[in-house]
Amino acid sequence: MMNRDINGEGRKLNRGEEEEEEDEDEESGRGRDAWERAYADERSWESLQEDESGLLRPIDNKALHHAQYRRRLRTATTAGIQKGLIRYLYIVIDLSRAAGEMDYKPSRMVVVARQVEAFIREFFDQNPLSQIGLVTLKDGVAQCLTDLGGSPESHIKALMGKLECSGDSSLQNGLDLVHDLLNQIPSYGHREVLILYSALSTCDPGDIMETIQKCKGAKIRCSIVGLSAELYICKYLCQETGGLYSVALDEPHLKELVLEHAPPPPAIAEFAIANLIKMGFPQRAAEGVISICSCHKEAKFGGGYTCPRCKARVCELPTECRICGLTLVSSPHLARSYHHLFPITPFDDVSPSITNIPQKLPKSCFGCQQSLLNPGNLPGPCVACPKCKQHFCLDCDIYIHESLQNCPGCESFKQSNSVTNMEE
Amino acid sequence: MADKQQQVVVKRARHKSSVKDPGTPGVLKLTKDRFTFMPNDPSSPVKHNVEFRTIKGHKFTKDGTKQALLNLTQDQGGNYIFEFENFPDRNVCKDFVASAIALSGEAGRTVPEKPAVPIQDEQLSAAEMERRIKLLQEDSDLQKLHKQFVIGGILSEAEFWATRKKLLEQNYSRRPKQRVALKNDMWSTKPLADGQSNRVTFNLTPEIILQIFAEKPAVRQAYLNFVPNKMTEKEFWTKYSRAEYLHSTKNVIAAAAEAAEDEELAVFLKQDDMLVNEARKKIRQVDPTLDMEADEGDDYMHLPDHGLPRNDNKDVLDSQYEPYRRSFSQHLNQHAAVVLQGRVIDVELGDTRSVAEALARTKHAELAKDASDVYLDKERLERISRMTEIEDLQAPRDPAVAPLSIKDPRDYFDSQQANAFSTLGDTVSGAKQLKCSVSTREAYCSLKECISEIKFQGLTEPTINSEVAFKVLNGLAQNISSNKYHLGRNPNESVLDSLPKITREELLLHWSSIQELLKHFWSSYPITTKYLLTKATKLKDAMSQIYPKLQEIKESVQSDLRHQVSLLVQPMLQALDAAFAHYDADVQNRLARSGERPNGF
Amino acid sequence: MPQVKIVAKNFMDMVASLPAMKLDKLYQNAFICQAILRSMPPLAKRYVLQLLFIDAPVTGKMLEESVLADGLSKHKVAIDRLVQLRVLTEALDRKKEATYRMNPTFQMNVQKLIVHGGVLPREPMPSTAGFRLPSLEELDAYAVQQWECFLLHLISSSEAEKATTNISSSMMKVFQRGLLSQKDDKEPPRLTEGGFQFLLMDTNAQLWYIIREYIGNSEERGLDSADLVSFLLELSFHATGEAYNINTLSDIQRAIIRDLADLGLVKLQQGRKESWFIPTKLATNLSISLSDTSSRKQGYVVVETNFRMYAYSSSKLHCEILRLFARVEYQLPNLIVGAITKESLYKAFQNGITAEQIISFLQQNAHPRVAERIPTVPENVTDQIRLWESDLNRVECIPAHFFEEFPSREVFEAACDHARECGGFLWENSKKMWLVVKAESFAYMKEFLRGKKQ
């Protein structure tokens, strides 16, 4: 305990008052049985609230969650802005002693790994043309776990293999390493670093300020998600390089924060260099063709693609041709990124004034036909698309903006449809 | 591999002055007219470059004897003994040498042609070499390739490995090149007292020593002064430990007493005055917005303890003991300061003295720097400016974003449309070809008619007549069965296994060699230098040699497998053809351009 | 102990087992066709649909074409089932290939269903009739109550006395055959192993088990099982909560209706002049429970890693059922708290309930909150349950006799040998000169030793 307080390895400041009761949790936690801890840890009681009649009810945090999401939405969707569609992102994972902390269950390290996995999948889903690399910080040095690549599985496998923590973490070493790595990539690529930082200190061999300036110079956008407390140096780093700095309260929050980095960030004016990238659109090998693929040395029936330049065989897209190094994609991959170019406008909450007059309101959600009326035929909360004026339930709202990426209303009306096109 | 035609033989061997001599490892390279020996360790003197003309005979040990030796005797007495890793290697060389000697014997005056491969192995470090050799030994396929191309003289060693950087790094001994900062967790002297005897032991590791030195200049100084001339290292540390022990027992009087009779010990017990004046300097750099009154110079040792509640000896001691007192917080702060400073020395931790000196040096350097530092004030000023404005009031720093203006998203669709139809056999014009003559109104009318019609009559019965249904079902069944045939029983079952082992081996070998060649071939484009040009040509020739081999395979296998094999070979041929085509095209426009620019670069 | 494992034998097997002419008779009724169609395995349904409008015989190859390698077994099952049910009739064409053609009546009926839809067997009561219909909730409540008190009656005849007065004991006997066994009339009947297992099945399964029993002995009550079946199926297509006039039924059917009323499948309602019957959920579910689809109802049990069990239920039945294998500690208004203990499990095992049944019961009835967890029931608990079960089978007791204090070693030796010869030897300790023999061979040993004495 002593040591903790010494180097401030306390707990999140932004959880101030919980501090002591949480503490004693831990004290008694040691004496507890597994089955009891199962509850103590997932803090099941926090999801309960007492209603007027004194009965316990699960909190419906739907509205609350929806509000949060809308906040995110407003910051995220800004039409007519360039996005870094082709990203080269290094995820730097802090595996220092601090990552062994148990305040996240089972441990920070494991939780982070879990989130990173989710993130990687989401990332490639959203940015099929981008690449990710993994770097770990431990024992005061940074190690390159995997170098830039387009296949989620390989990264995840590598990470899961390397999950043990020790020593201190050095932000500087990490940045230096990443800087060197990212310097090699072409100018049109957007260079980014996402650091998942558990430690409360960085012990660096030299002056980190210089390193930060170096990164700024190299147009590397550094973002940090902290797991413990806010650190000045992190804040400074992100500010300088135009990244995001955020500190997670608990696992869900962490997930949220990490996933915020999945959609491509707006391109900084002086960083953005438009360029033409040479790409190949390989043809699907006809059924019945057998060939040995260049990725794993075995003969495959049909399927697969052949590089248009060197006729080498690759198994899946997108990838870089092993032989002639040509970037191979398919048109759907480009299409996946299109919605970043035409972001869908946020819906507005239907103001209570209108809601008071039910007859003006459609009975059910335009998207999913769910009734918009609360039990008791009172109009429930709903949103409306500014363009097509259709009403949607909150769930649809979220689905539409987070996954579907186009408004059923606008899409299903000729004239408004054409309008949207004009606007974009 | 050991056929007479080939020009060069390169083997790893150790040169021995005598049979007993362990010998120096290196690379033995035999060409038609001379043999050269390059030791792995460039520094070593044993380099040889001897023409076969001077060699009059060669002896060698029998296969299976304990050493694979080859002894080349020079006409003027001298002889070169080489030990090879294995007998095959030796025999290859033996045969070669035999032929070479014979050759130089009758046609001694042949013009020596220079070896096809420019020798680039010289600049390689021994370690590098080791790694490569290791790799080759581990991976037989790699070795095959290496034999075929490097030793076959198509690729140079460097070129060959260039594409395998990653491989090299992987099993490269994991010594991070980054410098490690001082450990974050502080070393607190935990005396380990064993129960009965009242002796207390401290154990010091190099790291700890480094820390002590870094944090306690005085100790470092003392060390430099005392050891070894005044006392042995051991004595020194025991004294130090003694001192530490005294501190740990918070008995100040005792400490003072001890210090009184032993002045070396005193050094450790007293306040560290180097730090004190260091602290004075520091005070200037402290962030000006900090309220120093709050905790009078918290991290400066010149004021013993400050603010921190002291639970032990509340009794006021007369000032003479003052210097012997030390509070934990001082220790702590000092540690923090050092860690933050992030001073790193590049000295082997092992020997204490050099560590001490190194630290001392850096210290001096810094002091010097500080003394003559205008930069410091400047930095301080900007620090002030950054501090004074409260961040909430600061304007959002995020830089301007680049605007995006896309004219018409329809383009994106068209990017699909055209080819989509082409694949499906009907043309884009197909879209246009069905014009509807009727006006919107009529169209709607007929539509609604249809609906109402069925509404009143109900569904037609029977929905479809038996024949049609049967035909359709049949058609679908056939369609399915047909592409089932294509797919084979299950798509991911490997064809290779069905082939006889030899054929498979051969195929795979060729495949991998083709891959290798193609890699190099494509990587050498766009051709900018003469070197690349020659390389490309070389590669192309090599590939064109493989081409017929593939054909042979196709013929070689028995008829039942031929179909499969040819299917397998086909893609390889295509790949090669593509390469050739590219090459020719390149050559063409090189010629075209060579008009205006000489040699086409 | 012997493991009687009763499963709600699939209804279709029963139908399939009906003689040909009866089957064809069944297919006259469109509803039965529908019910049977629904109860088929997916692949079979698919084939029916494919061949629906085809009169010409279709080769089995053509159907098999679209089946992947690992689906072939399913394909066979489906075809066999169809043939059993005489929905498809198999024949060999000249190329000796199996060809199939669909049972015309069946085909015709299903086509009708698709094109016109079926007309309900009888009109629901006009809303103008004298009395108000029970709401669906009430109806469900009624059905559940009826059903549960029937089950309760099984568990503890004494408990259920008052409840079960309305079930005619004769019917009760029919329903309970195989579940209860009564040595003689003095002592109350007790559950057979089958009975215990029955209690752990989910409602649909239970329902069908009973119905099967019911149909099974219909013959001896002079009923034609085919009629019975068709009526039951018909019943399942009535709209829940609608009232139908009893007079539209034949006398036999009336009889049946009464029996079913006891089980809560229908509710009898006395109108002013004529009486009505109202099918409940149970009845309309009949055709669902035909198919093997798992029952889609909410569970209520939570099991902790510490073997404690919380059942959110106020039902007496649930409590009783849990008692079968757990120690119920206390009962709150809506919560039953219990613990799974070695003793309670042993009791269950003795009653012939198997560990697997218990576990699957716990899993099927898991409370939604734990249902989404993996595993639903903590591993340590499930494992322990299995272990305890295997414990029972581990030790085997053999009545035996123990000999010691042999006069001399050779006597001892001889005794051992003799024991071995007569196959009664169990164990010996030559150092202490101890010997254990089977009880049955004790006599011989005595013989032998006495002989040795002299």
Place this chain on the structure above:
Amino acid sequence: MSPPVPSKILTDDVSLLMVLIDTNPHFWSSIKPHFSFSKFLSHVLAFLNSILLLNQLNQVVVIATGINACGYVFDSSSGSVSQRAESLLPKLEEFAENDESLSERDDDSGNGVGSSLLSGSLSMALCYIQRVFRSGPLHPQPRILCLHGSPDGPGQYVAIMNSIFSAQRSMVPIDSCVVGIQHSAFLQQASYITGGVYLKPQQLDGLFQYLATVFATDLHSRNFLRLPKPVGVDFRASCFCHKNTIDMGFICSVCLSIFCKHQKKCSTCGSTFGQAKTHDPSASQQR
């Protein structure tokens, strides 16, 4: 290219079938000689009825895809007893009315068969499916069936692709049965990417048989059945500049538009290549 989604392990064959019916009047009148809308309807309705017949937990929802609007016309789950598909007819008529009324405004008659709003109905279907997913762990397995005839509408490309990817993400296969004259590039991709079936019946009068044989297959059975494979979809793109298919090209790093040869300036987003954007005020106001 994203491979067809892995089919998840399904325990039973209870399925939710979202059917998108193309009600483009121009289209139907154009092919009336071969295959009238009423014929089409009778086949489809029969099919829907048979789906409902197979398992009483099965659910069918029909969305009409007009040229000016899209709308739900049938939901078997609404109402206490599961109704039969015929009941959609009145709704459908209504819908046609509405569709027409909307079209009055811009009278684009005569020239060519317009496209119908597939993107709209797809989006609606997906929303509905999401709602089913939300309804709890025990939901029927959803799939989408597009009965489509009209040509693809260029304007909808991005929207449709978005829906496709969303469907893929939530593992909802999109089956497509093209009753039109020419193939549909959209649906082809949709089915390929989401692991659905793409089929263009040769004999329209046998439509029911096609539906019953291929599209009636529930996801559970698809694990061990082999359905007609789509001809390998060509995923090459064609350049914006000349609209001809290319297998190697240049992509604008800003707007991902495709060109067959090197350019100075992107014709789509107007950014000049090879130099940093000049920072203009309009951008900063965006924030």
